[in-house]
Amino acid sequence: MTTDNRQMWADLGIDLKRHDVLLNALGPIYKEVYLSQTNRPQGMGFFDFVVGDIHGIRVQELRQHAMNGGKVVATYCVFVPEEIVWAAGAIPVGLCAGTQFSVPLAEEILPRNTCALIKSSFGFKLGRLCPYVQTSHLIVGETTCDGKKKMFEILSQYQPVYVMEVPNKKTGLSRELWAGEVLAFKDVIEKLTGNEVNAAKLSQATKLVNERRRALRRLYDLRKVRPVPISGKDALLVTQVSFYDDVTRCTKQVTALCDELETRVAARKGVAPNNAPRILISGSPMAIPNWKLHHILETAGAVVVCEESCTGTRFFTDLVPENGGTVEKQLRDIADRYMQIHCACFTPNDERLDDIVRLAGEYQVDGVVHYNLQFCHTYANEAVKVEEVLAKKGIPLLRIETDYSDEDMGQLRTRIEAFLEMIRK
Amino acid sequence: MICAGLDVGSRTIKLVIFDDGIRDSLVLETGPNPLWRCQEILSGRSYERLVVTGYGRHLVASVLGAEVVSEIKAYAIGARHLYADCRTVIDIGGQDSKAILLSNTGGMQKFEMNDRCAAGTGKFLEVMADTLEINIRDLGDLALSTSKVVQINSLCTVFAESEVVSLIARGEESSAIALALHEAVATRIVGMLRRVGIKERVIFAGGGALNSCLCQLLGEKLGVELAVPSQPQIVGALGAALLAKQGDGQNYKVVHKSDRLHLNRKEDK
Numbered sequence: 044m045t046t047d048n049r050q051m052w053a054d055l056g057i058d059l060k061r062h063d064v065l066l067n068a069l070g071p072i073y074k075e076v077y078l079s080q081t082n083r084p085q086g087m088g089f090f091d092f093v094v095g096d097i098h099g100i101r102v103q104e105l106r107q108h109a110m111n112g113g114k115v116v117a118t119y120c121v122f123v124p125e126e127i128v129w130a131a132g133a134i135p136v137g138l139c140a141g142t143q144f145s146v147p148l149a150e151e152i153l154p155r156n157t158c159a160l161i162k163s164s165f166g167f168k169l170g171r172l173c174p175y176v177q178t179s180h181l182i183v184g185e186t187t188c189d190g191k192k193k194m195f196e197i198l199s200q201y202q203p204v205y206v207m208e209v210p211n212k213k214t215g216l217s218r219e220l221w222a223g224e225v226l227a228f229k230d231v232i233e234k235l236t237g238n239e240v241n242a243a244k245l246s247q248a249t250k251l252v253n254e255r256r257r258a259l260r261r262l263y264d265l266r267k268v269r270p271v272p273i274s275g276k277d278a279l280l281v282t283q284v285s286f287y288d289d290v291t292r293c294t295k296q297v298t299a300l301c302d303e304l305e306t307r308v309a310a311r312k313g314v315a316p317n318n319a320p321r322i323l324i325s326g327s328p329m330a331i332p333n334w335k336l337h338h339i340l341e342t343a344g345a346v347v348v349c350e351e352s353c354t355g356t357r358f359f360t361d362l363v364p365e366n367g368g369t370v371e372k373q374l375r376d377i378a379d380r381y382m383q384i385h386c387a388c389f390t391p392n393d394e395r396l397d398d399i400v401r402l403a404g405e406y407q408v409d410g411v412v413h414y415n416l417q418f419c420h421t422y423a424n425e426a427v428k429v430e431e432v433l434a435k436k437g438i439p440l441l442r443i444e445t446d447y448s449d450e451d452m453g454q455l456r457t458r459i460e461a462f463l464e465m466i467r468k
Numbered sequence: 469m470i471c472a473g474l475d476v477g478s479r480t481i482k483l484v485i486f487d488d489g490i491r492d493s494l495v496l497e498t499g500p501n502p503l504w505r506c507q508e509i510l511s512g513r514s515y516e517r518l519v520v521t522g523y524g525r526h527l528v529a530s531v532l533g534a535e536v537v538s539e540i541k542a543y544a545i546g547a548r549h550l551y552a553d554c555r556t557v558i559d560i561g562g563q564d565s566k567a568i569l570l571s572n573t574g575g576m577q578k579f580e581m582n583d584r585c586a587a588g589t590g591k592f593l594e595v596m597a598d599t600l601e602i603n604i605r606d607l608g609d610l611a612l613s614t615s616k617v618v619q620i621n622s623l624c625t626v627f628a629e630s631e632v633v634s635l636i637a638r639g640e641e642s643s644a645i646a647l648a649l650h651e652a653v654a655t656r657i658v659g660m661l662r663r664v665g666i667k668e669r670v671i672f673a674g675g676g677a678l679n680s681c682l683c684q685l686l687g688e689k690l691g692v693e694l695a696v697p698s699q700p701q702i703v704g705a706l707g708a709a710l711l712a713k714q715g716d717g718q719n720y721k722v723v724h725k726s727d728r729l730h731l732n733r734k735e736d737k
Contacts, residue, residue: 368700417583449582453523454564456579461540465576 051106055177062172065144066098069332073431076338080274082314084307086279086300093284094331101288102174108134109178114236114406117179119164120187121353122209122382124377127229129248129290131236136175137286138182140164141177141330143447145172153194158418159446161190168201175287178201181235183228185209187388188421205231213389218382225385246367249377255290256359258297263356265304266348266407270313272304272322275347276337282354317344320463321407322346325399325429326414326422328353329341333447336414336455349406351399353412357384377465387421395425396432403438410439410466412438412459417446439466470572472515473709474540475702476502476524479562479590480675482702483509486709493702503528517712523563523703537711539704540566540579546707547671548574553650555667558657558686558694559703562590567660569667580660587623588656590675595625596649599632600642608681611650614643620652629654647681654685661690672696673703 052059073094093101105115114133118125119140128135148160152169153162167173176182184195184206194205205223210217229240264279265272267446281300285293307313322345324336329352337347350356363380367373385395403411413429415422426442433440441462445451470491475482477498485492492513499505501522510518510532518534521542529536539559547557548570557568565588569578582588597604618640623627628649635645670692676682677700687694697703 453582454581456526457523457538457540457564458579460536461538461576461579461581464538464541464580 052098052174055102055106055174056171057177058171059176062098065142065172068144069094069097072332076334077264077276077280080276080314080341082312083277084300085275086296086303086305087280089296089300090277090280090284093288094280097331098174102375103324104289105134105175105178105442109180110210114181115175115179116235117176117182119182119191120185120209120388122187122381124185124225125209126245126248126252127225127232127240127374128379129251130240130244131232131233131238132244133180133236133238134289136179138167138173138258139283139331140167141283141289141333141447143449145170146447152197156418157190157194157298158188158416159329159448160328160416161188163330163447165194165198168198181205181231183207187386188419190418193353196222209388211388211390213382219379221382222245222378225374225381226371226405230372232253236247240368240370242370242373245370245373246365249373250365251290253362253365255285255294255297256362258301259285259359260293261301261360262297262304265301265308266310267310268313268318269321269407270311270315270319270347271346272299272313273316274337274341274351275322275324276334276341279334279337279347279350280331281365282350282358283329284328286354297369316317316342318467320409320423320466321348323349323351323399323403323406323408323411324355324414325351325402325411326426327416327419329391329414330354330414332450333358335447335449336412336443337454339452339455339459340412340463343456343463345459345463348408349402351384351395351402353384356398356402359388359391361437376384387425392425397429399429400436400438401430403436408438410441410462412462413440413442415442415444417444469517469713470515470516471709472510472513473540473542473705473707473712474506474510474518474520474528474534475705475708476506476522476528477562477675477704478523478564479525479594480701481505481509481522482705484702484705484709485513485515486706486713490702490706493699493705495699496702498524503531505676506532506714512691515712517715519708519712519715521708531663533718535686535712535715537708539564540568540581542704542707542711543673544568544570544574544576544707545710546703547673547697549706549710550703551669551671551695553669554671554695556661556664556670558661558670558672558677559674560588560590560653560657560672560679560682561674562594565589565657565660565674565676567657567664569664578664580663582656582660583715587625587706588653588660592623592625592628592653593649593676593679595629596632596646599629600636600645602642602646605678607646607684608650608679610643611646611681612684614641614647616644616647618644618648620645620648622651650679650681650685654682654689657686658689666690666692668692668730670694671698671703675701677701 126134140163148170149162149166520529525536670693
């Protein structure tokens, strides 16, 4: 298997030497952050396996699909409508871009004062470190921030890139623009795959993706319980893995995990003491293997019960209507659903503020940690309003700005511990 | 009961021994091995409980078997002990600056702390003092000796240093440059304070409070009179010692004196 993987990586043009260093680094980090946890649900075994074999079986599956003439479409953002990709018989893969490892490579070309997510994703391509990127036939970008927008232009010198325009307002005109973008995306995917996206296929794909959304919603609903039956780290990992795993398999695994968690809840069995501070994290996405903030919070005695982010509620909260209809009607439904994602790229974005307050209540949180990647101007500025709103509601807030490196672990620990001391009654 | 508070900072380690009042205190350079330094400091001293705070708290507490508290809470408690009416604490330390707002009963309400960079910390002034070839202890007085205004725009230690070099090359006097550096730090700290909200009385603690120019500039900019403890550096260690004293054996584990202090040093390596 290992030999097969090495051959596959070599065939994909991976820089094997550097890639070895990356994979060898991941093991110990995973052991420290994940396997050191006690009282984990057995259902996490699947996700442990997926991370342990992170560039193995799933890449082989995608390769097999490609060898059979199928296409692989890589994405970086929850705005890219994956239903259309599935409907055309292609496989969408959400790329990770959550490690410092690839950042220095990117900084050889991109400005240093670019957010870690952008640098990490670009570095993966530049350094030929990610077999998912290497396997993909098309990278689909979007315009959710200026840094990404310009990075995609540079990335397109290395691999085919298509960029969808996400509007910055939620007006009627903006919605029309987005509906047009979704329609155009269907044409792009049809052209790439040579397959027609018809009403039946689209409706089937919608159900498929909705099923996974429902499973994740169920998982998050279980986190509302006190004591919480799953750690924030584990729940985050489930969401992260669902970005690139097979949609049907993932739904099945998340469902099995939820069944187990339900028995835990019935037995009032939790992963943290009843009095552990319950935390909602809100802000920038956390891509694999970015577990930094969850790890600090949970080793300091708190438990993360919800993520209001693109690697959290924004990924799965809203469903696409399943009542079918013509391709045009279904595409419109899809467009409308994606416009409900309250990304900080929108102005105004008050719906996100409402979401944070609502989630804080639903998940019975003791405090909110606002997380933004350094140099992410939209989230950093929006945090000002988040702070205002939460202050009015009397919900404690800690604002954290950081990146993927470990340099600031000490400072973050101090601030987080002080925050927990403050909210612990 | 005799209790000890240890504040393991990035630049200095502070110890307070407390029973009915501060019985003993000291401030020593942290050096390259904070654990050894702490063991040296505690060796031969008797106390019944120990709480450790500061940047090195986890390292030291895990070996000494003590409880930990964040320096933010430790400073809040220490300041409140010294000034019963304290509502705002400013702490400028070696690598961190903090602004802490307390409720009228002394609980932490809000705090701000600098991000990862050294801007607005003692380290920033230390690096700049080096560039000016001036002892850090004299930097504040030097700055106060002039009224000439020059501007330092950057608060990034790296960029500010090159700005300082340019100002030197332009023939500006060290005193004017020093004043500009203090202005930059004070402006940054005032920003943090405004974010937490300022309520009197305001206590200025940490090593930064030893700097005469920072005391003056912060007072002027805030328009309030700052109270500076006679030993501003030990406020965190004092807070830790007070927590040790309050500990009922539940929140803060009882550590018997010198139990695990004399470790074989070979093991540490």
